[in-house]
Amino acid sequence: MTNGKRKELLIRALRLYTLLVTLITILMIILGYLLDRDRVFSYEAFFSPLFYAMIGTAATMITRSDKELSVRSLIIRKIISLLLIEGAIILIALSSDTIPTEKSWVLPALALGVFTVFILTHMIQYHIDRKEAEKISADLIRYQEKQINGSSTFYSR
Amino acid sequence: MKLEIRKIPESEPEIVEVRYHWITDEIQEIISFVKSRQGQLSAMRDGKRFEVPVVDLFYAESVDERLFLYTASDSYEIRMKLYELEDLLKNKSFLRVSKSMIVNLMKITSVRPALNGRFSAILKNGEEVIISRKYVPELKKILKGGEPG
Numbered sequence: 001m002t003n004g005k006r007k008e009l010l011i012r013a014l015r016l017y018t019l020l021v022t023l024i025t026i027l028m029i030i031l032g033y034l035l036d037r038d039r040v041f042s043y044e045a046f047f048s049p050l051f052y053a054m055i056g057t058a059a060t061m062i063t064r065s066d067k068e069l070s071v072r073s074l075i076i077r078k079i080i081s082l083l084l085i086e087g088a089i090i091l092i093a094l095s096s097d098t099i100p101t102e103k104s105w106v107l108p109a110l111a112l113g114v115f116t117v118f119i120l121t122h123m124i125q126y127h128i129d130r131k132e133a134e135k136i137s138a139d140l141i142r143y144q145e146k147q148i149n150g151s152s153t154f155y156s157r
Numbered sequence: 158m159k160l161e162i163r164k165i166p167e168s169e170p171e172i173v174e175v176r177y178h179w180i181t182d183e184i185q186e187i188i189s190f191v192k193s194r195q196g197q198l199s200a201m202r203d204g205k206r207f208e209v210p211v212v213d214l215f216y217a218e219s220v221d222e223r224l225f226l227y228t229a230s231d232s233y234e235i236r237m238k239l240y241e242l243e244d245l246l247k248n249k250s251f252l253r254v255s256k257s258m259i260v261n262l263m264k265i266t267s268v269r270p271a272l273n274g275r276f277s278a279i280l281k282n283g284e285e286v287i288i289s290r291k292y293v294p295e296l297k298k299i300l301k302g303g304e305p306g
Contacts, residue, residue, distance in 0.1 A: 129270035139300035
């Protein structure tokens with residue numbers, strides 16, 4: 001892997017991690033407020049979004065590929081990635097003392113929450129990519145005008 | 158093959174003359190190279206040889222070890238490797254956008270996001286080609302006025 005590619009990958013991983021921390025925090029606030037409002041946590045609870053986001057980022061990075069995948073392969077990888085995250089979060093919830101998995105709504109709510117964060121992450125990433133594409137398109141038009149208007153003898157023929 | 162290089166006065170036009178007995182692969186390669194320097198590529202379509210102006214080229218794609226050139230409506234096969242063509246055209250607004258394709262930046266209308274962080278380039282003839290994430294930094298660099306790497 002080249003340095004440029006490693007840097008690009010690191011940027012994407014960090015961007016995904018930050019996004020996940022934000023979305024997981026929002027999800028915990030919403031789920032907690034709606035379903036378990038009276039529960040009190042210690043300061044350690046602030047580590048949870050950081051930890052869960054790490055799992056989400058790792059699962060996404062493990063299932064990524066440098067190959068140019070077909071749409072079908074891509075969807076399969078995304079599903080595997082989602083299942084890995086769901087599995088990891090549910091396992092952590094079941095082994096944790098702080099998450100009340102004995103209540104019937106907790107595991108379905110967690111699974112639905114993970115799915116929602118997964119979808120939101122992809123939607124936000126698509127939006128970021130769209131902005132980047134718009135910038136590239138604008139630069140491309142400027143580049144083409146520059147080439148035609150004289151700086152290139154090749155295209156001025 | 159004997160190589161003759163001769164310095165001539167500036168009043169005389171520069172000429173590359175190829176003297177041959179038969180058009181062999183080697184001779185054809187030399188002819189193709191000289192033509193490409195003049196802005197043309199020698200390529201085949203339906204068993205006939207055509208001179209394809211580089212400015213008319215939309216993209217070139219390598220498929221099963223064969224290299225194809227695409228203009229607005231036609232496709233041609235050229236006896237060259239993709240990396241050789243890339244090297245030949247790198248100062249002529251062509252850029253590698255995936256492991257099997259180079260595209261003419263002058264023929265792209267716009268860019269839009271595709272799946273998995275990739276981009277899709279919409280060409281002036283309506284075709285769409287994928288730009289791999291790996292090649293996006295190089296694209297941005299060139300669009301900002303940088304030299305192709």
